[in-house]
Amino acid sequence: MLLADLVACSAAVASKSSRRVKVDLLAGLLGAAGPGDAGLAACYLAGVLPQGRVGVGWASLRDVRVDPAPSPDLTLAGVAAAIEGIAGVSGAGAEAERRERTAALLAAATSAEQDFLASLLLGDVRHGALEALVTDALGVATGVPGDHLRRALMVGAGLDEVADAAVAGGASRVRRFRLRLFRPMRPMLASSAPDPGAALEATGAASVEHKVDGARIQVHRRGRRAAVYTRNLADVTGRMEEVAAPALAARASSLILDGEAVVLGDDGRPRPFQETAGRFGSAAGAAERLTPRFFDLVYLDGEDLTGRPLAERRRLLEGLLPAEALVPSVATSSPEEAAAFLGAALDAGQEGVVVKALDAPYRAGRRGSAWVKVKPVHTLDLVVLAAEWGYGRRTGWLSNLHLGARDPGGGFVMLGKTFKGLTDDMLRWQTERFLALEERRTRSTVHVHPEQVVEVAFDGVQASPRYPGGVTLRFARVRGYRDDKTAAEADTIDTVRAIHRGEIRPTVGG
DNA sequence: TTGGAATGCCC
DNA sequence: CTTGTGG
DNA sequence: CCACAAGGGGCATTCCAA
Numbered sequence: 001m002l003l004a005d006l007v008a009c010s011a012a013v014a015s016k017s018s019r020r021v022k023v024d025l026l027a028g029l030l031g032a033a034g035p036g037d038a039g040l041a042a043c044y045l046a047g048v049l050p051q052g053r054v055g056v057g058w059a060s061l062r063d064v065r066v067d068p069a070p071s072p073d074l075t076l077a078g079v080a081a082a083i084e085g086i087a088g089v090s091g092a093g094a095e096a097e098r099r100e101r102t103a104a105l106l107a108a109a110t111s112a113e114q115d116f117l118a119s120l121l122l123g124d125v126r127h128g129a130l131e132a133l134v135t136d137a138l139g140v141a142t143g144v145p146g147d148h149l150r151r152a153l154m155v156g157a158g159l160d161e162v163a164d165a166a167v168a169g170g171a172s173r174v175r176r177f178r179l180r181l182f183r184p185m186r187p188m189l190a191s192s193a194p195d196p197g198a199a200l201e202a203t204g205a206a207s208v209e210h211k212v213d214g215a216r217i218q219v220h221r222r223g224r225r226a227a228v229y230t231r232n233l234a235d236v237t238g239r240m241e242e243v244a245a246p247a248l249a250a251r252a253s254s255l256i257l258d259g260e261a262v263v264l265g266d267d268g269r270p271r272p273f274q275e276t277a278g279r280f281g282s283a284a285g286a287a288e289r290l291t292p293r294f295f296d297l298v299y300l301d302g303e304d305l306t307g308r309p310l311a312e313r314r315r316l317l318e319g320l321l322p323a324e325a326l327v328p329s330v331a332t333s334s335p336e337e338a339a340a341f342l343g344a345a346l347d348a349g350q351e352g353v354v355v356k357a358l359d360a361p362y363r364a365g366r367r368g369s370a371w372v373k374v375k376p377v378h379t380l381d382l383v384v385l386a387a388e389w390g391y392g393r394r395t396g397w398l399s400n401l402h403l404g405a406r407d408p409g410g411g412f413v414m415l416g417k418t419f420k421g422l423t424d425d426m427l428r429w430q431t432e433r434f435l436a437l438e439e440r441r442t443r444s445t446v447h448v449h450p451e452q453v454v455e456v457a458f459d460g461v462q463a464s465p466r467y468p469g470g471v472t473l474r475f476a477r478v479r480g481y482r483d484d485k486t487a488a489e490a491d492t493i494d495t496v497r498a499i500h501r502g503e504i505r506p507t508v509g510g
Numbered sequence: 511t512t513g514g515a516a517t518g519c520c521c
Numbered sequence: 522c523t524t525g526t527g528g
Numbered sequence: 529c530c531a532c533a534a535g536g537g538g539c540a541t542t543c544c545a546a
Contacts, residue, residue: 017527017528018528019527019528019530019531020528052518053517053518053519055516055517055518055542056517057516057517057518058516058517059515059516059517060516060517090542090543091542091543092543092544093543093544094542094543095516095542095543095544096544126532126533128531128532128533129531129532130531130532130533131531132530132531132532133531133532192523213521214520214521215520215521216520216521230519230520231519231520231521232519232520234519273520273521273538274537274538274539276520276521277519277520277521277538277539277540278538278539278540280519280520280539280540281518281519281520281538281539281540281541282539282540282541283540283541366530367530368529368530369529390534390535391533391534391535392533392534392535393526393533393534394533394534394535399534399535400534400535400536416536416537417535417536417537418523418535418536419524419534419535419536420523420524420525420534420535420536421523421524421525422524422525422534423524423525423526424525424526457523459522459523462537462538463538464537464538465538465539466537466538467537472536472537472538473536473537474521474522474536474537475521475522475523475536475537476523476536476537477523477524477536478524511546512545512546513544513545513546514543514544514545514546515542515543515544515545516541516542516543516544517540517541517542517543518539518540518541518542519538519539519540520522520537520538520539520540521522521536521537521538522536522537523534523535523536524533524534524535525532525533525534526531526532526533526534527530527531527532528529528530528531528532
């Protein structure tokens, strides 16, 4: 199949807003792909490379400028081979070599193909249809029911594998993808609610569990063999053997556990997330140890438990692991009891709680209302110091805000940026507002006179090696503009530091 | 040898 | 990771 | 409800250049 056909399809998809129309367009292309091309076509249309990222980023692409090819001769297989080559480069001279190979690939592409390949390499394809719609389209093109395809993806099959299986073998082949050991599955995700009462309304009778501020892990074990996977299914077994210990000690022939890995202090309290991230990201042999805390059991002694209710999975889990290897939990349908448990979790240094419906199955890869997280938030009134021009659907609007806290000694201290929480109306309003306050600008940023106050919500304050105050906000988002306040009334850097030291508690609800 | 830029991936 | 938009 | 797009901060690793 020619890349040009796929690129034309992408452009057509981008030009339509209806999901049904997008799916039909995608299905048309997938239907035209032969057995050898279906997997590649599905991946590329979904904006992903079968092998993941290959070491080509925005900066290296920026200075690769080659004349486009006059005619569209590239095939999907040719592109795949070229990308395979790029992915394989490492060692001294790798940057130049990757750049050279990238340039060679782009030189063989027409102008439209170059743009698409650049987005693909960056993992930044945006035509309003990614994996989910491509999966639907695959169903349309092959006649394989969508839930079979989705199920295969959830248990860890790659989109390329599923597409190839669907095209070559139809539904019966796709059904052969099952949850199995040492093939990581996609973890179940949680939605969120402002307080335990709202969460319980969504779930009904629930297991309320500590939300441990670490990194998600999935541990597979059979006999003496164990493996550890991340939320995105990367195999990190060699980096953290210690978190597999409870699985290896459990009395079972095989199992799959879901949980969180975190660095604990000597007092048993979780260390700041940055420490966990450091240990989680580093190779083995680091001084700090990761402690696993498990909250689910999805496979036991050869049996897939994902269809069983949480109550049963939790009971089996508690029979298998010692209490210290488990995330603390309480079963309740009382908002008061859940609120008290949340308070205790926060006192223990946890991030919040996750409220999980006791009767819900394990829905791999889904973010439904069966699991609901509750985290308290902080709020501050800060001052906008600058705003950056948006991209994509925010082109033409000032979007990303630079936030400053008032310095009692004079001036403002930048704490970070946010683009979240802004409606289209707010974007329109603030574009006009900040252009009126403009003091100077660069290509990307309009710096403004510091007088507009904005209410910002965030999860916490963390140390920053980048910002001048040495602190920054975690998950900052705009709550609204405060036209009733002047910059002189904005919150100070001292308050931010007090939050960082843990002297100011975040609030639940509202 | 070392500091910085780029990249990928955790939240 | 959070939020807003649109099908 | 689901999928997508808008982008945030930090850390470890890798490779380049001074």
